[in-house]
Amino acid sequence: MTRIALLGCGRIGKMHAATIARAEGAALAAVYDPVTAAAGEIGRRYGCPVAASAEEAIALADAVLIATSTATHADLIEAAARAGKAIFCEKPIDLSLARVVACRKAIAGFDRPVQIGFNRRYDPGHRAARDAVRAGEIGDLRQVIITSRDPGLAARDYLKVSGGIFRDMTIHDFDLARFMLGEEPAEVFATGSTLVDPTLAEFGDVDSTMIILRTASGKLCHINNSRAAAYGYDQRVELFGAKGMLISGNRRAHQVERFTAAATGAGEPYLDFFIERYVEAFEIGLKSFLRCVAANATPDVTFDDGEKALVLAEAAIRSKAEGRFVRVDEITG
Amino acid sequence: MTRIALLGCGRIGKMHAATIARAEGAALAAVYDPVTAAAGEIGRRYGCPVAASAEEAIALADAVLIATSTATHADLIEAAARAGKAIFCEKPIDLSLARVVACRKAIAGFDRPVQIGFNRRYDPGHRAARDAVRAGEIGDLRQVIITSRDPGLAARDYLKVSGGIFRDMTIHDFDLARFMLGEEPAEVFATGSTLVDPTLAEFGDVDSTMIILRTASGKLCHINNSRAAAYGYDQRVELFGAKGMLISGNRRAHQVERFTAAATGAGEPYLDFFIERYVEAFEIGLKSFLRCVAANATPDVTFDDGEKALVLAEAAIRSKAEGRFVRVDEITG
Amino acid sequence: MTRIALLGCGRIGKMHAATIARAEGAALAAVYDPVTAAAGEIGRRYGCPVAASAEEAIALADAVLIATSTATHADLIEAAARAGKAIFCEKPIDLSLARVVACRKAIAGFDRPVQIGFNRRYDPGHRAARDAVRAGEIGDLRQVIITSRDPGLAARDYLKVSGGIFRDMTIHDFDLARFMLGEEPAEVFATGSTLVDPTLAEFGDVDSTMIILRTASGKLCHINNSRAAAYGYDQRVELFGAKGMLISGNRRAHQVERFTAAATGAGEPYLDFFIERYVEAFEIGLKSFLRCVAANATPDVTFDDGEKALVLAEAAIRSKAEGRFVRVDEITG
Amino acid sequence: MTRIALLGCGRIGKMHAATIARAEGAALAAVYDPVTAAAGEIGRRYGCPVAASAEEAIALADAVLIATSTATHADLIEAAARAGKAIFCEKPIDLSLARVVACRKAIAGFDRPVQIGFNRRYDPGHRAARDAVRAGEIGDLRQVIITSRDPGLAARDYLKVSGGIFRDMTIHDFDLARFMLGEEPAEVFATGSTLVDPTLAEFGDVDSTMIILRTASGKLCHINNSRAAAYGYDQRVELFGAKGMLISGNRRAHQVERFTAAATGAGEPYLDFFIERYVEAFEIGLKSFLRCVAANATPDVTFDDGEKALVLAEAAIRSKAEGRFVRVDEITG
Missing domain, CATH: 3.40.50.720 (NAD(P)-binding Rossmann-like Domain)
Incomplete structure (x- = not known):
């Protein structure tokens, strides 16, 4: 116990x-x-x-x-x-x-054990996709595309002290990118806009971003973020390799589809928000931690992973500011 | 030529x-x-x-x-x-x-050559499903489920002289059932209701039917029909076997899906009506006929197929009237 | 408490x-x-x-x-x-x-309170579909199609004392049919075959069934059962009405889709078996019971529902034996 | 005529x-x-x-x-x-x-009339998606994501004289981006790798690219390309706006889905290649041209559109070479 x-x-x-x-x-x-x-x-x-x-x-x-x-x-x-x-x-x-x-x-x-709460690594879908890549199911991995959009803008007071979208929101995607790529990103390009709430510019933040990561071996990764999505919490990961593609998709509360004169195959809006969407991931992540505590083993997501994701966020911030591909090794604590 | x-x-x-x-x-x-x-x-x-x-x-x-x-x-x-x-x-x-x-x-x-115009046999989806069954992909076939619903009620004048839903509409599904089962139905049960237009009862017809066919070896087939479907022409065939299932689904004009606060993954209503839905089937069927004419070969769909589908319609009519499982060999011209 | x-x-x-x-x-x-x-x-x-x-x-x-x-x-x-x-x-x-x-x-x-364990009524998908029908979303209900296939044959010793497929397995579907139809079935037709395991005939049972129910107002319901399905536990409900259709579909462990040279959009086999598939339904059903106990209220699924589903099973047994549409009021305890 | x-x-x-x-x-x-x-x-x-x-x-x-x-x-x-x-x-x-x-x-x-053969603008799906955006269905457009992957590497002799991936392949996506965005891209970032065939580096080309475009108002667009995709010709467009999202998806030869012990919902590989995938687009594009000829009207895709797509390709080439966000107005003929 x-x-x-x-x-x-x-x-x-x-x-x-x-x-x-x-x-x-x-x-x-x-x-x-x-x-x-x-x-x-x-x-x-x-x-x-x-x-x-x-x-x-x-x-x-x-x-x-x-x-x-x-x-x-x-x-x-x-x-x-x-x-x-x-x-x-x-x-x-x-x-x-x-x-x-x-x-x-x-x-x-x-x-x-020190485990950092990057819960998405424990999502059964994301995990199964990663495992399939490691098992060689899609051959050499070539491209990763992460779509990560929150259902709605967080409170302004929170956003003001959040550290900005790259440190607060994209950091999950940076971790997921590292998890999926199986290789460290070497270069980062990032840009962004205030398309949801222009007043975020008052404290230098954006609400919509697009990012490209490139590893030393040339693997490419795209991340897009939005602080709001009308249809729910949008959390997709696409893994594209030499022999195929895997997509870990969104989740709905149930599998009812509607067919009317207006539309066919219409499902529920996606589960909203992270506690609902990633309920299993939080549980599996905690169980994994408990096993590590019991065995005094190294967790799947270490302090080092927490630091590396933040380094990518810093690289993204610099890239956006300078409009250029930033080498990750330019960033030092 | x-x-x-x-x-x-x-x-x-x-x-x-x-x-x-x-x-x-x-x-x-x-x-x-x-x-x-x-x-x-x-x-x-x-x-x-x-x-x-x-x-x-x-x-x-x-x-x-x-x-x-x-x-x-x-x-x-x-x-x-x-x-x-x-x-x-x-x-x-x-x-x-x-x-x-x-x-x-x-x-x-x-x-x-004498070819009967049961176009659905030539639909690329239905044909691929049938071929997969013949190739053993789903093992022994056990159940066939045919959903066949028209987008909207035909003109009353047409319906009056149509011979009734079993001879006019279900006949396509009877042919498709024989095509898919690869074995003759031996028994037929049919019932129906006037749920779309109660006045069809005036000339003894129904607009909604459910049918069960059973072959000598015990294979089961269900057909359901409706003279109207709000979401377009509904033409599905499900083939269930010992090793798996195949579903030949509906077709849309294009592959756009919509995601809003109300629904996710919503596609267009289905192609309406048979000339649009089965455009390729009509073309492939004609080409098949042309090849038979050129080679003086027997078509895929013969006069005999036309007669056998009508025998099943007659059995359905008798079954509905008498409320019992009718043996196909009870029906004689 | x-x-x-x-x-x-x-x-x-x-x-x-x-x-x-x-x-x-x-x-x-x-x-x-x-x-x-x-x-x-x-x-x-x-x-x-x-x-x-x-x-x-x-x-x-x-x-x-x-x-x-x-x-x-x-x-x-x-x-x-x-x-x-x-x-x-x-x-x-x-x-x-x-x-x-x-x-x-x-x-x-x-x-x-006396509640019978027809868990499927509490499945979030089935329940949402039923609620949408009650709310008029698809207009007057015309047809219900229930597909219910177990992943694999139960042990022979169990099957021998199970009371036969209609009392043991289909009884869930009879209850679901009543729940969805919102009207009592008045007539039952049933047939079946031993396609999974021919030796079930030794004790008079079948493993594959097809059934048609008809209500007094003419609503039609089809149920198909199989004691085995290669691709997992298959539990679908289709509700077809004047203004549209609702399908409550199957559930997978996660939402990963695979795209290879052989296939696109391939998901996991379906959740297997009922404890996994209906995990939420069991939980919601128990909570509903607890609320009824606390308020001394009538449960959603009463003793009467348990009896009525069994009456339909008896009607199905008689229909299969006699090859005819059996009126439910022919069955008496 | x-x-x-x-x-x-x-x-x-x-x-x-x-x-x-x-x-x-x-x-x-x-x-x-x-x-x-x-x-x-x-x-x-x-x-x-x-x-x-x-x-x-x-x-x-x-x-x-x-x-x-x-x-x-x-x-x-x-x-x-x-x-x-x-x-x-x-x-x-x-x-x-x-x-x-x-x-x-x-x-x-x-x-x-002078019409340039950017056929994808005439694809019924892409066109319906664009029209829905113009009609305000998803509110203000915020992000566009274009996935464009060929089924297999073209012949080396062709690639050598193709002008490179941005001028030869991405140019279609640049045109599509302009068509969808409804606003000119102002800045371009591009990178790439040789992940399909490393020998393309011999003549300075890449086979895998990721690109980000940004318009003056801040709209963001991502394009990814690959010269090879195991599962067929991959042509997707995602349009993300304030009120929802539209995805124009891939096309299969038919709508059969397979369900086995290994996978559920598995469809055919995607239509391969552009002549098959865009068969309707070529036809509709020609008809549109014929109408313009008859009426001496301006085509939907003009010489100017051809030039502007090439300007974006030139900007991408410069961006990749210099590792920076290139302003489109830096490019001059």
Whole structure:
């Protein structure tokens, strides 16, 4: 039984609490949130102590799940590492690459599992597609196309402090690109526009992006993002290789199709939003973490993966600013 | 070059004229229709003589395409056979099984090709599905499900003299069932209702039917019909066997799918009506006939097939009237 | 909190135990199974008492979930009713219509909820389709087509005592037909064959069936069954009405499609078997039962629904034997 | 009746000859090809004169269809214009932008229709998608994604003189991007790799490309190309807007889907190659040209469109060479 301290009891924290409660071999050891009402609600619901501080929660547990606001992630990783507890940290590690590098150095030598919450790697569809590529089903991989569009614009207050679309949203796609390519991107081109909400330009952000990654061996990857999609959460991955193509598609709540004088084969809008779309991925990801904790093994998604995705985001930011193909090795923490 | 006399210049006659005009190795030798304006229009368009009688048209040709009203088919088959000309006759041969039997006897010994216009056998999808079954792709065939729904009710005047839904509409599905099953149906159950237009009951017809056929070896086949379908012409064939299933589906004018807040993956309504849906089938069927004429070979769809489909229609009529599983061998001309 | 006694700890009992454990507002009060090892395993896993008899388990609970072998269902329903406990009973109530009628009479006046386990009514897709029909989305319903094929033949020992395909397998489809039609079937035609395993004929059963139901107003319903389908558990419902059609389709484990030189758009085989395919339905059905227990309300699927589905099965058996359209009112307990 | 001189009797010339022969209101006036056997074959087949020179063919006709090798297009456009004949010219006008500009100047003031053979604009699916966007169905257009992959690598001898992938293959996609965007691309980024055949690097070409276009208003467009796709000719256009998305998908020879223990919903490989995939587009494009000739109207795809697509190709070439976002207005003939 792995006893987990949950730090952060917002939307994603609640979801993790439910996942932990359902998982065999796991239990909530304690919850903590600076908003005590939020922590109290989860504590009551699952019958676990509400800690007065993150440190207190960490002390009560075997492992720590960090789902607090981004700015606190690196500090809490360091605190959990000091306490010798296995760590599951929501993405991103930090918005500052320098802080991530410092965190990495601070926990150097820490020998317990550290897993970063890039949940999409655990989606059964995305995973099956990746496995098929690794198994040689489509021959040498040549192109990856990732379409990633949120159903609707997040709150302006959130967006202002999000670090910008590349660090906040595309970072998932950068991780997925690395996962699928099986080779590090060497060059990044990125551009973007404010097509959903022009006022995002006030704080230098965009809501629509297109990106191209190229690996050393020449593999090509395209990512497109939008902060809004009328038809639901759009999460597609296309893998194109010498012998074929795999597409991991969207999910609907059920498989009803409608046929009328206006249209045929019409299905439901796509599952909205990530907690619904990736419900299995969150569960499988947690189970994978629990297995790593039990065996003291290296997770599928490491601190290093968290850092590398952020490096790609930094490269994208520079590319967009300078209008050129940026080499990833130009980016240093 | 096969010179063809076209008898009957209505909707389906016009379509055949265009198909003949496009086909290599075929030409219109003459056209005839009791409505001289209709014949004249086709004659002018394709630059061929308008005959004063069916006999005159037949005399000018190597082969005869009979697309006149049903009541005249058997007489014209006999006339063409007497003249020694190859025959392509639209379905059904006649609404009366006795007349069909008499016609068969009348042309006994005729040694030129006689093809009946069961166009669906030539549809590329249906044909590919049948070929896959024959090739063993789904193992032993166990069930066939044919969905066949017209886009909208035909004119009441037509329906009154149509011979009823089993002889007029289901007859295509009976032929397709035989084509797909690869074994003769031995028993027939049929029922029906007036759900589209209750006034059809005034002349004893129904607009919605469900049928079950069973072969001697136990293969099962379901057919459902409706005289109206809001979403277009619905023509599906499902073949279910020991190792898998094949579905030959509907066709749309193009492959655009729409994704909105209301629906995802919505395509166009289905192609409406049979001339559009089965455009390739009509063309391939005519080419097949031309090859048979050239080689004096037996067509894929013979007079015998026309008679057997009508026998199944008669069995369905009796089954519906008597509420029981009717043995096909109870039906005699 | 509703405390539930689980009677029967086989495959479906285990599934119900997990569902109860996950459900808010429910807990396992006790488990019982004549195979004590099976009961013990569930008791240990969920930390609940293992009762020495069904009666003892019933006494410990607010509600009883009957998942024992079919022959015991009616007795246990009566025992639970005598004890005044709400009842959730797996289908079928009994293989004998006479026993079902006797059970109904025995519990006449019992005023706690009795729900029969026709899980498919709770499937999100089937339910959404039914709701759309009720909302008038496709106009007047005209035809229902239910395709229901198991992935593989059950064990011969099970089949021998199953009561035959109509009572054991089709009974789900009869219930679904009633649910979808919104009107009682008035006539039944059924036929069948042994196409999967000819030796089933030794005990008078078939493995492949086709059925037609007709309501008083003329609505038509086709059901086809097979005890084996190579491509997985095939569970489709097609609802055809004056203004359109709805199809509730099959489910795959994920949405990956493969494109190769051999095929395009190829997905996974369908989810196999009912516990996987209908996982949500079992959960929603239990939640619905819990709400009824809390409010002492009438469930969506009543004892009466269990009896009516069995009446249709009896009508199908008679129809197949006599080769005729059987009126449902010919069947009496 | 428009009498057309066909210049060039290779693969695409043959296809045009057949289209002209089928079209109402058009006839082949003469054919010419430096390979006299090729011209002779078409002449015999359609019963039209074989001219000894392009000039002679032009003189016999009302309109000229130029399907010769690319290097001769501009000269023949000028010759046809001098002769006062309407012009349909296959893409590209020339591989040299300077030559295209010179040709434009040479025919300045010519007042007969000049249509460039960007056939994809006439594809029923692509056209319906574009029309839906124009009709406001998906609100403001935000992103366009064009996937364009040939089934297999063209002959090396052809590729060597093709002008490179951007001028030879992507040029179709550049035109389609302009057609769909409804606004001129202002900036171009392009990269590429030799993933299909590394030896293409010997003459400086690539076989796999990814491109991003951005318009002045911020609309984003991604194009990906591959010279080979195992599953057939892959031609998809995705249009993403404020209110929804449209996808114009691939086409199969028929609509059969296969369901086995290995896969469900598997269709045929896609239609291969452009003559099959775009058969309707070629026909509709020719009909549109014939209407323009008859009415002396401006075609949908003008000389200017041919030039603008080439400008985008030049921008892509420069972008790939310099690794930067190239402004389209940097490119001048």
